[in-house]
Amino acid sequence: MERAPDLLDRKFVAPAPNRYWVADFTHISTWSGVAYGAFVVDTYCRRIVGWSAATSKEATLVLDALDMALWQRDRREHPHQAGELIHHSDAGSQYASFRLAEHLDAAGHRGLDRLGR
Template structure:
C-alpha cells in the first residue's frame, strides 16, 4: 500500500480507511476522489476511519498477554507504573497510560503488600524507669539489650515473634515465636538470650517499649 492512490493490496477495512485518510494529509488528494478511485463510499470510509486495524488488534492482544504475564510474575502486586517499567525494559514501546487502561480492562489491580506491624501497646501498670533515656547505643557488649514484638500473617494464621538484640553489636541474642503476644513470649526470648551469653547476665539493662507484653524496661 502506497500513495498517492498507488497500489492497495490491504483487505483490512480499517487499514483501507486509514490509507484514504493518509492520501489527504500526506498527498493532498481530496477525500471524495480517493474514495471513488478505490471504489468505496465516503460514509464507508468514515465508518472505518477510527476502527483499529487488524495489525493493531494483534499487537494489542500481544501487549495484553505481556501485561498479564508481568502482573502474575509480580504475585499480583505490581500496579501500572511498575508493569510499564518492566515492559519498557523488555523492549515494548508503549505509554504508561495505555498500560493502565489495558490493566483496568483486564481487571488487574496491584495489591499492597501487608507489612509486619509492631505490637507494642501501652500497659495498664505504671511503666518502669527508662534507663536508656532513648539512647539506643552501647559502649560494650551486654550493657543494653533491646526487645521487640512483631506480628506475621502466615497461611496458618497469625504468629508473634519476640526478639532480643544487643545494642552494641546489634546481634540477635534470643527469640521466641507463638500464637499469643504476651509476657510469656518476651520472657522466653530473654531466657534464650541469657543462655546465648552463658547464663550470667547480671548488670544488663533490658529495654522494652512501654507495652503490656513486657511490663518492664
C-alpha cells in the same frame, strides 16, 4: 501501673556487650493465621541474642526470648554481669507483666526499662 523510666534516654549505643538489650515483638501473617515473633537485641553488636515465636502474644513469648538471650550469652562465654544489664522495651502488657519483672530480677538485671508508644 506506673511506667518504668527510660534508662537509656533513647541512646542505643552500649559501651560493652551485655549492657543494653532492646526487646520487642511483632505479628506475622501466615497462610494458617497470625504468628508472633519476639526478639532481644544486644545494642553493642547489633545482634539478635534471643528470639521466640508463638501463636499467641502472652508473656511467655517475651520470657522465652529473654531466656534464650541469657542462655546464648552464657553459652558463648559472654555472660551478663548482675547489675550491668538494662533490658529496654516498650510499655506493652507483655513487657509490663509481673512475670517478666520477676524474671528480670531473678536474672540480676539492673533495671526494667520501658517506653510508651
